[in-house]
Structures are given as C-alpha cells and as structure tokens.
Amino acid sequence: MDDELLGPFARLLTDLSPPATVRGAEKDGSAPELWAAIGDSGFLDALVPEDSGGVGLLPQNIASLVIACGEHLVPVPVAETIVARALLARHGADVPADAPILLWPLSEDGKLSSPVAPVFSDGCLALVQSGNGMTLVEAAQGERDGFGLPAALISADAPPLAAFESDIDLLTWAAAITSAHMAGAMNRVLAMSIAHASERNQFGRPLSKFQAIQHHLAVMAERVAASNAAAHFVFASERLALNPWRAAAAKCMVNQAAPDCCGLAHAVHGAIGISEEHDLQLHTRRIKRWQLSFGSEAYWARRVAASWREQGGGTSIDRIRRQIRGGSADG
Amino acid sequence: MPDAAHNAETMTVPLIHSFSSAKLPQAAETLRGEIRDFLAERLDGVSPRTRAKTWSGFDPDFSRSLGARGWLGLTLPREYGGGGADAFSRFVLMEELLAAGAPVAAHWIGDRQSAPLLMRYGTEEQRRFYLPRICAGEIVFCIGMSEPNSGSDLASIRTRATQDGDSWRLNGSKIWTTFGHKSDYMIALVRTSGSPDDRQAGLSQFIIDLTLPGISVRPIVDLCGDAHFSEVFFEDVRLPADALVGEEGQGWAQVNAELAFERSGPERIYSSMVLLDLWASHLANSPENPCHQERLGKLLARLAIAREMSIALAAKLANGESPVNEAALLKDLGTELEQAIPVEIADAVGSDPAPVDPELLGTLAYLMQISASFSLRGGTREILRGMIARGLGLR
Ligand SMILES: Cc1cc2nc3c(=O)[nH]c(=O)nc-3n(C[C@H](O)[C@H](O)[C@H](O)COP(=O)(O)OP(=O)(O)OC[C@H]3O[C@@H](n4cnc5c(N)ncnc54)[C@H](O)[C@@H]3O)c2cc1C
Numbered sequence: 001m002d003d004e005l006l007g008p009f010a011r012l013l014t015d016l017s018p019p020a021t022v023r024g025a026e027k028d029g030s031a032p033e034l035w036a037a038i039g040d041s042g043f044l045d046a047l048v049p050e051d052s053g054g055v056g057l058l059p060q061n062i063a064s065l066v067i068a069c070g071e072h073l074v075p076v077p078v079a080e081t082i083v084a085r086a087l088l089a090r091h092g093a094d095v096p097a098d099a100p101i102l103l104w105p106l107s108e109d110g111k112l113s114s115p116v117a118p119v120f121s122d123g124c125l126a127l128v129q130s131g132n133g134m135t136l137v138e139a140a141q142g143e144r145d146g147f148g149l150p151a152a153l154i155s156a157d158a159p160p161l162a163a164f165e166s167d168i169d170l171l172t173w174a175a176a177i178t179s180a181h182m183a184g185a186m187n188r189v190l191a192m193s194i195a196h197a198s199e200r201n202q203f204g205r206p207l208s209k210f211q212a213i214q215h216h217l218a219v220m221a222e223r224v225a226a227s228n229a230a231a232h233f234v235f236a237s238e239r240l241a242l243n244p245w246r247a248a249a250a251k252c253m254v255n256q257a258a259p260d261c262c263g264l265a266h267a268v269h270g271a272i273g274i275s276e277e278h279d280l281q282l283h284t285r286r287i288k289r290w291q292l293s294f295g296s297e298a299y300w301a302r303r304v305a306a307s308w309r310e311q312g313g314g315t316s317i318d319r320i321r322r323q324i325r326g327g328s329a330d331g
Numbered sequence: 332m333p334d335a336a337h338n339a340e341t342m343t344v345p346l347i348h349s350f351s352s353a354k355l356p357q358a359a360e361t362l363r364g365e366i367r368d369f370l371a372e373r374l375d376g377v378s379p380r381t382r383a384k385t386w387s388g389f390d391p392d393f394s395r396s397l398g399a400r401g402w403l404g405l406t407l408p409r410e411y412g413g414g415g416a417d418a419f420s421r422f423v424l425m426e427e428l429l430a431a432g433a434p435v436a437a438h439w440i441g442d443r444q445s446a447p448l449l450m451r452y453g454t455e456e457q458r459r460f461y462l463p464r465i466c467a468g469e470i471v472f473c474i475g476m477s478e479p480n481s482g483s484d485l486a487s488i489r490t491r492a493t494q495d496g497d498s499w500r501l502n503g504s505k506i507w508t509t510f511g512h513k514s515d516y517m518i519a520l521v522r523t524s525g526s527p528d529d530r531q532a533g534l535s536q537f538i539i540d541l542t543l544p545g546i547s548v549r550p551i552v553d554l555c556g557d558a559h560f561s562e563v564f565f566e567d568v569r570l571p572a573d574a575l576v577g578e579e580g581q582g583w584a585q586v587n588a589e590l591a592f593e594r595s596g597p598e599r600i601y602s603s604m605v606l607l608d609l610w611a612s613h614l615a616n617s618p619e620n621p622c623h624q625e626r627l628g629k630l631l632a633r634l635a636i637a638r639e640m641s642i643a644l645a646a647k648l649a650n651g652e653s654p655v656n657e658a659a660l661l662k663d664l665g666t667e668l669e670q671a672i673p674v675e676i677a678d679a680v681g682s683d684p685a686p687v688d689p690e691l692l693g694t695l696a697y698l699m700q701i702s703a704s705f706s707l708r709g710g711t712r713e714i715l716r717g718m719i720a721r722g723l724g725l726r
Contacts, residue, residue: 063351191344194723214720221719222664225347229643230636232351252632301628304635308611308627309619315608317430320635 005043005057006064012037013072019279025075029120029141029150035076039098043078047086047240054089059242063235066177067228070184073286076100076121079177084127086240087134093162100124102139102152103177105170105294113171114294116145120152125161128154129170135160147289172244174294175251180231182254182290185283186224186261192280193217193268200270207268216264223257230254233324245307245323252300258287346722349657352639353646359419366427369400374431380693382432383605386439386598387559389513391471394438398468403442407450411458412466418648421596422641429601430608436510436559441465441472444592445518449538452577452585457538461516474593475505475519475539475563476586483714486530486583490521492537492570499523499537499575501545501568509708511561512550514541520586523579534582536589537574544568555700588653593709595644595658600637600665602705603672606698607634609691610676622682626675633668637661656722659715666706673698 016034025031038044046062048054066079077100084101088094102118104126118126120141128135137158142151194217197208207213234250237243262284266273273280307319314322373393374382381388397403405421407413414420428435446465449457464470481488490503505511505519517539525533541548545568550558577585607630614623640661647654676695680687706712720726 060352187344187347190347194344194725197725208725211717214725215713215716217723217725218660218663218716218719221344221347221723222660224344225350225660226633226636226640226664228347229350229352229640233636233639236352248628249632249635252629253636256629256633297629297632298625301625301632302621303628304631305624305628307631308615315430316604316611316631316634317426317638320631320638324635 005046005061006068009041009043009065010068010071012041013068013074017072017074019073019282022073022075022282025121026149028122029075029124029152030122031075032122034074035098035100035122038076038078044081044085045089046082048089052089054086059235059237059240063180063232066180066235067184067187067231070181070186071188073185073282075119077102077118077124079180080118080174083173083177084125084136087127087166087168088136088162088164090240091134091164091166093136093164096125096136096161101136102126103170103174104128104139104154105174106130114174114292116147116289116292117142117151117153118293120150124152126152126154127170129166132165132167134162134164134166134170136162145289147285149286149289168241169244171294172242172247175300176234176242176247178290178293179227179234179247179250179254182258182287183224183227183231185287185290186227186258189261189265189280189283189287190217190220190224192283193220193265196269196273213268216268220261220264223261227254227257227261243324245304248295248300248303249323251295252297252304255291255297255300258291262287344723346656346660346719349647349654350640350643350661353643355419355423355642356417358416359423362416362420363423363427365400366402366424367431369396370427370431370433374433377432379432379605379609379690380697383694383697384557385429385432385435385605386602387436387509387557388432388434389436389510389559390434391437391468393434394471395468397438398466401466403438403468404446404462404466405442407446407462407466411450412463413446414466418645419642422645425596425598426601426638429598430604432605437471437513438465438468440474440509441470443596443598444474444589445472445516447592448518448536448585448589449576451588452536454573456573457576461538470515471510471513473508473511473514473517473541473563474589475508475511475517475521477507478504479506479562483711485520485586486534487527488520488522488534489527490519490565492521492523492535494523495569497572499570499572501537501539501565501570503565505563507551507560508548508563509560511541511563512548512558517541517563518576518589520582523582531583533580534586535579536576536582536585537570538576539565539568539570539574543570553701553704555697587655590710591653591655591658594662595648595654599662599709600634600641600668602666602669603698603702606676606694607672609694610679613688613691623679626679630668630672630675633671637665637668640664656718659710659718660722662709663706663712663715663719666712669705670702673702 045054046057050056069078080103081101100121105113107113124139126139139152142153145151200207230250230253234246307323401414404413405416409415492499492501523535545566547564550561552558
C-alpha cells in the first residue's frame with residue numbers, strides 16, 4: 001500500500017516542489033500551485049477513516065510519504081495537515097476545506113514546545129494542544145528567523161475555529177514528522193553528494209575515486225540509512241496515537257545522525273556547497289532548523305532513558321522491546 | 332542550477348532503503364522465552380566482568396547444552412542435525428545470548444560460518460560427517476584466513492597446499508586464529524596454484540583436522556591478558572583429498588560467501604551490552620542525574636534503531652538474499668556504537684570522584700581496552716567503508 005501510494009505522490013512533488021518553488025516559499029510562505037495540487041490529490045485525508053470520507057490509511061502506511069516530503073523540502077505542512085485533519089474528523093470538528101494546518105503542542109508553561117516555530121505557510125491554521133485540550137486557530141506570518149525562514153505566529157486570544165479534547169499527543173507527532181522529514185532531506189543530501197563527487201574532478205580524477213571521499217560518503221550512508229530506519233520505526237503504528245517512546249528514540253537518533261551527514265556533505269561539496277545558488281544549502285539549512293524543532297537529542301534522550309527507571313526489570317534490550325510494543329504494529 | 336543537484340533529482344540510493352521495518356514473527360518470540368529460562372539458570376551467579384567477555388568466553392560444556400536443546404545450527408536443515416528454523420529465530424537466539432553475556436566462543440564460529448559454508452559448498456559426505464557434530468556442540472571450528480603478512484589484503488596469502496598423489500601437502504602459517512589452540516578443525520584459505528601475484532586466482536579452502544602431524548599452535552595473549560587467538564603453523568602437513576572444501580581454485584568466491592555469513596549476523600551491535608546494562612542499573616538505583624540520563628538515552632536510541640536495522644537484515648536473510656553491503660553498513664554502524672558505550676560510560680563514571688563499584692569498574696576497564704578489536708575482527712572499519720562505497724556505486 002505504502003509503495004503504490006508513494007509513486008504518484010513522489011511524482012507530484014518532483015513536478016511541483018522543485019528547488020525554485022522551495023526558494024520562493026522561503027521568502028513568504030506561499031506555494032499556491034503546490035498546495036492546490038496536493039489538496040486535489042486527496043492525500044490530505046490519508047488518515048481520515050473511509051466512513052468519514054477519507055482514505056483510511058494508518059500511520060504505518062504513510063511513512064514513505066512523509067519522508068518524501070522531507071526529500072523535496074515541501075514548503076507546505078502536508079504531514080502536519082494530514083494528522084490534524086484526522087484528529088478533527090475523529091472528534092467531529094469541522095474540517096476547514098483547504099487550509100494548511102500546523103501542529104502547535106504547548107508545554108506546561110503554555111509556550112510552544114520548540115525553540116523554533118513551525119514555518120509559516122500561506123493561509124495556515126494551527127492545531128494547538130494544551131494538556132488534553134485542542135483548539136484550531138489562525139496563524140500569522142512572523143519575522144524571518146535566524147535560518148532565513150518565515151516562522152509562524154499565533155496569538156493567545158485568537159478565536160478558536162474548533163475546540164475538542166484529545167489525548168493524542170501532538171508533540172509526539174511533531175517529533176515523528178520532523179524525524180521523517182530529516183531522514184528524507186538527508187536522502188537527498190547523500191544523493192547530491194554522490195552526484196557531486198562523481199562529476200567534480202580534482203588531481204585529474206573524480207572526487208569519488210579518492211578513498212577519503214568514499215569513506216565520507218560511506219559514513220553518510222550509515223547515518224542516512226539509520227535515519228530512514230528510524231522514520232519507519234516511529235510510523236510503524238496501526239493507531240492514530242503513535243508510540244511516544246518510539247518517537248523519542250527516533251528523534252534522538254536522527255538528531256545525532258544529522259550533523260555528521262550535513263558536515264560530511266559540505267566537506268564533499270567544497271565551497272560551492274555553501275553558496276546560496278547551490279541547492280545543498282537548502283537542505284542542510286533546513287535539517288539544522290529541524291534539529292532544533294520539537295526537542296533536541298538531549299531532550300528526547302531523557303525520555304528514552306526513563307525506561308530504565310520503570311518497573312519490570314531486565315536488560316536494555318528487554319526495556320526496548322517492552323517500550324516499542326505499545327501502539328505499534330507489533331501489537 | 333548546478334548540474335550535480337540536477338542529477339540528484341532523479342537519483343536514488345537503494346542501499347540506504349534496505350532497512351525499513353521488519354517484524355519478528357511469533358515463532359521467534361516464542362523461542363525467546365525458552366532461551367531466557369535456560370540462560371537464567373545457566374548463568375546464575377556468573378559475574379558481569381566474566382559475562383562481558385561473551386565472544387571470548389570459551390565453555391564447551393555450555394555449547395553442548397545449547398546443542399542438546401537444538402539451538403546450534405538453528406537454520407540448518409533437520410536432516411543434518413539442524414533446527415530448520417529461519418533467520419528471525421536465529422536473531423532472537425543471538426540477541427539473548429549476547430545480551431546475557433553467555434560464553435559463546437566454543438560454538439560461535441562453527442555455528443555462524445563453518446556449518447553454513449559446508450552446507451553450501453561441502454560434499455554430501457562432508458555434510459554428514461561434520462554438520463551433526465557441529466549442531467551437537469561436539470566439535471570446535473576456527474577460521475584460517477589472516478597470515479602474518481596478509482591481513483586486510485587477504486588475497487596475498489602465502490600458505491600453500493601442493494598436490495601430492497591423492498593428497499595435499501600443506502606449508503605456511505595462520506595468525507589471529509580465534510581459539511585455534513582449542514579448536515578441532517580449521518577451515519583455511521590457502522594457495523593451491525600460481526603465486527601471490529595471481530591474487531584471487533589459485534586459492535582454495537580446506538578443512539584441516541588440527542590433530543594432524545606437522546601442526547603446531549601458539550596461543551597469543553591480548554592486551555587484557557587473555558589468550559583467545561593464536562598462531563597456527565603447518566609444516567609438511569599431509570591433508571587427505573577429502574579435506575578440500577568446494578572446488579579447487581574457487582577459494583576466493585567461497586571465502587567471500589563465508590565472510591558474508593560472518594558479517595551479516597546481529598552480533599555486531601551487542602558486544603558492550605553487559606557493560607551498558609550494568610551501568611544503567613547502577614544509575615537506576617542512584618539519585619537521578621540528568622547528564623547521565625542523557626548519555627544513557629542517546630545510547631539506547633542508537634541501540635533501538637540499530638536493532639531495527641538488524642531485524643531488517645534478518646528479514647533479508649530469511650528471504651534467501653545475501654545482503655553483503657547492507658551487512659557491511661550495519662557492522663560499521665554497530666561497532667561504532669559498541670565502542671561508544673565504554674567511552675560514554677567512562678566519561679560518566681569519571682565525572683564523579685567518588686569510588687566506583689569494583690564490578691562496574693572492572694567491566695568498564697575490560698571494555699575500554701578490548702573494544703578496539705570490535706572494528707578489526709571480521710574486516711576492519713576501513714575495509715567495510717570501502718564495501719559500502721562499492722554499494723553506493725563509487726567503486
Ligand atoms: C579479536 C580478533 C580476532 C580475530 N580472529 C581471526 C580469526 O579467527 N581468523 C582470521 O583469519 N583472522 C582473525 N583476525 C584477524 C582480522 O581478520 C585482521 O585483523 C583484519 O583482517 C585486519 O588485518 P590486520 O590486522 O593485518 O591489519 P592490516 O590489514 O595491516 O590493517 C592495518 C590498518 O590499515 C588499514 N588498511 C589496510 N588496507 C587498507 C586499504 N586498502 N585502505 C585503507 N586502509 C587500509 C586497515 O583498515 C587498518 O586500519 C582477528 C582479529 C582480531 C582483532
């Protein structure tokens with residue numbers, strides 16, 4: 001099911017989310033043609049049950065799709081909207097026809113659980129979670145942040161367009177989606193690095209013939225393979241509530257892998273890779289911003305390690321096996 | 332737009348997509364319970380410091396008890412004494428043995444690579460003669476690849492077997508042979524024609540009965556004071572015709588198949604588990620220290636994903652594939668984690684000047700020293716990265 005879906009979706013992204021579109025959206029958050037096409041495709045209701053008019057997929061079916069969004073740096077919140085629409089539908093809330101929806105989990109002090117805000121997208125709403133309370137509000141475009149991206153804003157007194165209770169944790173979802181986006185972007189960073197090393201000549205031969213460069217690319221491949229495994233691992237759920245431990249482990253692992261991947265990619269590219277004109281920086285800049293989004297490796301590491309302070313005993317392997325069981329496809 | 336980026340648009344890297352979710356089937360999980368009960372009883376009272384050796388814990392009696400339960404040669408056909416189970420069951424068995432720090436050395440090599448090699452390339456007589464005894468834990472095998480002047484460059488070996496009527500005459504030596512001094516048989520790669528300049532051509536594999544006249548073995552002591560490997564000398568050793576494994580001159584292809592068996596197991600991520608668990612249980616019984624919790628969490632997250640990748644590899648093996656490049660990738664990633672565990676724990680333990688539990692300190696000291704070997708044995712990190720690069724289409 002996963003692969004059947006992925007083909008058409010990936011083609012859509014290749015056609016409509018090329019680097020030029022990504023660059024344009026970085027300025028003002030607008031990619032109207034892309035958003036309209038995604039809306040028409042029906043993918044936004046992927047997780048809405050069939051009897052509510054959706055596609056009726058499970059999280060485990062959409063991992064590749066979310067990874068593909070990262071691969072193409074899709075400048076609209078596709079995965080986030082898919083999750084938000086599934087939640088709205090489940091709680092009988094009105095689903096706004098065509099608005100992009102950001103995920104906005106608040107921490108206990110009422111602030112967004114992330115030092116960087118979700119990136120603004122034209123006309124976007126935000127699904128805000130505080131405890132079990134969810135409200136859908138309008139979001140606005142804030143300043144361009146330190147990464148050059150338009151951060152979204154919400155105001156505390158924004159009138160709720162919908163309100164309901166749900167124990168599905170948006171921070172878990174946000175971390176899962178961010179991990180998969182990072183894995184996808186890292187796929188492209190690796191592919192670009194291999195292509196560059198094969199085409200650029202120095203000392204009379206392609207860079208890819210130098211053992212040092214081959215080893216850089218091999219190490220990148222390890223990081224990227226592990227990140228993709230992590231993305232599938234966190235989405236491997238048959239229920240809309242993802243397993244929080246899986247999300248913690250995935251974001252913690254992908255965040256550890258990302259700096260190696262980006263650093264080596266820039267090493268392989270040389271100076272051209274840090275030029276604005278080259279597409280590599282589009283990906284690595286975004287990956288670095290995602291490292292800060294919705295919990296760093298240290299943040300999630302504390303959650304992961306908490307498994308050793310829980311009852312039940314056993315080895316690290318026992319604890320991992322126990323933690324990954326709940327909510328997953330393993331039943 | 333620069334060309335490279337443009338080309339990357341259509342490019343995919345298949346190697347990195349080989350590790351997406353696979354699931355352990357119920358049969359494998361059922362086996363887990365039996366193994367755990369057995370290990371709980373057998374390893375009761377064995378100290379962590381001893382269990383940490385796992386790979387180099389040599390206990391033939393332990394191996395025979397595994398054999399008696401049908402847990403050696405688990406994936407071999409039943410008619411040769413095997414268990415007829417799949418790669419998932421084997422994954423679970425290995426996982427439990429290594430997590431518990433069981434002494435696996437006396438059967439490890441025979442079970443992991445010699446038996447599958449004989450199953451694939453051996454004659455029917457060889458299979459019937461050796462396999463049931465390997466599966467019973469009765470005979471111990473070692474690997475004769477490396478020589479004093481041939482390590483990574485395995486094709487440059489000089490040990491030579493020359494045909495002598497019906498039999499072969501063997502001269503030369505092997506080194507770093509794991510438990511060569513306690514093994515019954517060695518499967519060796521030797522030259523049978525041409526010269527070292529002929530490289531991969533002219534190599535053959537033999538199964539050598541280590542009690543034959545002309546063989547002497549010298550154990551080599553490692554930096555921790557343990558003698559788990561040795562140097563094996565051959566002086567005019569007469570090998571019978573049926574010592575040849577597979578075809579004469581096909582040794583290179585065969586040894587690569589053997590290395591694929593050696594590298595594709597899950598064991599390459601679990602060498603430091605006893606230390607990790609010991610430290611984690613100390614933390615769990617002490618006041619919470621966020622710094623240590625973070626270190627532990629980062630390692631556990633890497634472990635959880637490496638385990639997923641290992642299960643994905645098991646799925647490929649269960650499917651009859653030979654995932655050589657994937658195995659190289661996972662081994663490099665896995666040994667890096669195995670080596671990071673003592674580094675992180677040493678920093679954590681040393682961050683507090685208070686005295687440390689002697690058992691933890693001893694286990695940590697052992698792994699700080701021995702872990703250098705994790706990325707040497709079975710092919711060095713640099714050689715594996717070359718294989719990954721080949722898998723990426725760079726060579
Ligand atoms: C604990 C342990 C158990 C072992 N057990 C066995 C056994 O049972 N049987 C057996 O046959 N062997 C065994 N070995 C030997 C092992 O296979 C070799 O150590 C390994 O193949 C490397 O060979 P070497 O030690 O001679 O190092 P070398 O090949 O001399 O390598 C030294 C360094 O140079 C690097 N290097 C070499 N060639 C290249 C290249 N082309 N490009 C880049 N870098 C390169 C290596 O990666 C390494 O970093 C064992 C080793 C250990 C540590």
